[in-house]
Amino acid sequence: MPSPSQPSRRTLLTAAVAAAAAGAATPAAAATPAHRPTRTKPAPTVDHHAWTSHADWRSGTAKGTRAVPGTRPGLVLDTPASRTDYADPHTGRTSTWEYATWTSPAHTLSVPATEVIASWNAHTPAGTWIQTELSARYSDGTDTPWYVMGRWAAGDEDIRRTSVDDQSDGRSSVWTDTLALDDAASGLRLASYRLRLTLYRAPGTRKTPTVWRAGAMGSDVPDRFTVPASTPGPAHELRVPSYSQEIHKGQYPQYDNGGEAWCSPTSSQMIVEYWGRRPTAAQLAWVDPSYADPQVCHAARYTFDYQYEGCGNWPFNAAYAATYKDMQGVVTRLTSLTDVETLVAAGIPVITSQSFLKEELTGAGYGTSGHLMTVTGFTADGDVIAHDPAAPSDAEVRRVYRRREFENIWLRTKRYDANGQVKSGSGGVCYLYFPAGPTPGVRRALESVGVR
Structure with missing residues (x-):
């Protein structure tokens, strides 16, 4: 969690950030020079x-x-x-x-x-x-x-x-x-x-x-505004449910002001259901029946941290995923998109945490001081296929983001905000959810990124 002088991880998809993004264009651009792709695995961090x-x-x-x-x-x-x-x-x-x-x-x-x-x-x-x-x-x-x-x-x-x-x-x-x-x-x-x-x-x-x-x-991730670019691997895409946090705007405002700030539980729910688990009808009985995707409301309620006053507590999300039958959840850091490619190829989606200005992630259409989304695959060109819950509807959740941009905003530890001030980045934080009895392939992929 950043110190008080740094931004909260709470998702802030505000018009103010997007509008002010132009003011930080010069330092942001200066901080992201092109890098030659390399196959060298980074030193352990x-x-x-x-x-x-x-x-x-x-x-x-x-x-x-x-x-x-x-x-x-x-x-x-x-x-x-x-x-x-x-x-x-x-x-x-x-x-x-x-x-x-x-x-x-x-x-x-x-x-x-x-x-x-x-x-x-x-x-x-x-x-x-x-x-x-x-x-x-x-x-x-x-x-x-x-x-x-x-x-x-x-x-x-x-x-x-x-x-x-x-x-x-x-x-x-x-x-x-x-x-x-x-x-x-x-x-x-x-x-x-x-x-x-x-x-x-x-x-x-x-x-x-x-x-x-x-x-x-x-x-011990080094402080950096930019990270080395990884070399793309084979194309692969997982079939993951698509849920938008934005359609829940105004619902149950006692849980972090409603759905607009529910990126973390929405991402968690997508992956819980990818693994074939979901809340029962009895567990969802408290949700207004007129609301679409009531399981997202359920995830928000049961990840909510009453002190943080938000649903973005990383371990609470992992613990929520593990409340479903025979599921495990961990919080860790990865070192490159090569790690993510290994996991996705084994059938494991990766929920990533990142902060960025609107112009730093082409096609997102917003800027944020902290946001969770799920990497579900890679295109033939190596670009990232992400389920981004900030989409305005379920049908628009699947996005393709440029590899270089995505890798940098996720792995960096330093960035410029809309006012040109230096702020923190997540340094590659992610959630990994997987069955308690993983297949050999899933186990090998997890072991390759240090999770056993």
């Missing part, structure tokens, strides 16, 4: 690690939790370690909960990091929820505090899922869902980290959350 197996869950330190085997091993609440009161800042209610904890072994980052983003997959039946925390060791041997990376439940009746603001030790800070060094130029890095999971349930019951996957992505 990302380390993604997760705990998923029965042996993984047994390797941590358990206080009241228990590892369970099976086709999808997990972690459950066995014997409560204690009780606590939780005052939910978003409902005003204080409730008592039993809880138990699991702390992972330390994971040494193969890429000493400037940022770490945690993600998790879990089942939280009514009356249960989880909290994910992360503590990192700095390269000077000292440790961060335990930072809360999310308080999460699949539903919104017991608690309101939320990130936690104002977490910092003066050297690193949590910005919604991202732990970031305050001054990466100092040379200080995050060398390793541990995760701590706390599983909660209503006292006196036998209910339990089940956590199937927990991990984090550490990265």
Whole structure:
């Protein structure tokens, strides 16, 4: 998450940005010179690690939790370690909960990091929820505090899922869902980290959350306005449902002002349905029956972060995808469109995060300080086929964007806004959703980008 002096990731497809884009044309153009395509794979800048197996869950330190085997091993609440009161800042209610904890072994980052983003997959039946925390060791041997990376439940009746603001030790800070060094130029890095999971349930019951996957992505992406151009691979396109966020404008404004800001859940829902999953009629019963694509409203409600006041919390979207039967979701970074081509060829769409001025992405028709869309294929010329939820209708969601432009706006870490001011870019952040029992081809493709 950018610092307060930088733009929010919240999608802002405003006329003001588009109108002001001409004022930044000179610095933006100067920042994007042509690059000769290269086949050289970039140096590693990302380390993604997760705990998923029965042996993984047994390797941590358990206080009241228990590892369970099976086709999808997990972690459950066995014997409560204690009780606590939780005052939910978003409902005003204080409730008592039993809880138990699991702390992972330390994971040494193969890429000493400037940022770490945690993600998790879990089942939280009514009356249960989880909290994910992360503590990192700095390269000077000292440790961060335990930072809360999310308080999460699949539903919104017991608690309101939320990130936690104002977490910092003066050297690193949590910005919604991202732990970031305050001054990466100092040379200080995050060398390793541990995760701590706390599983909660209503006292006196036998209910339990089940956590199937927990991990984090550490990265040290160099600051840059432009990135090397990759060489196009074979043409390929996946058949993905098309949903527009714009047709939901004004619907359920309590969830980030309605559909105009729903790029992340709309993208997530497209990919959930690509894998053959969707909400049941009972789950959609709360949605106004006159609304088209009610499942998009459902996704917005159940990805909404009540502190961030938006649906763009990256781990919350991955966790939402994993609430569907036998699905997994992770947040990571990729290093080029070559990585995306590998995944798409194996049948895996890639949800990407990018910011750009109107003239930086030919054919988009808008500019944005933060937007999610899905890469679903590549043309014979190597251009990007994207399902862009900012389209005015479902029929117009499929777009073809110029490869060089798309790769640059997605992978860069620095950019100019409409006023010519330097702002941040996502540095290649993406969501990957895939079955819990992947085929060998899917598994190999994921392993090639560091996801296991």
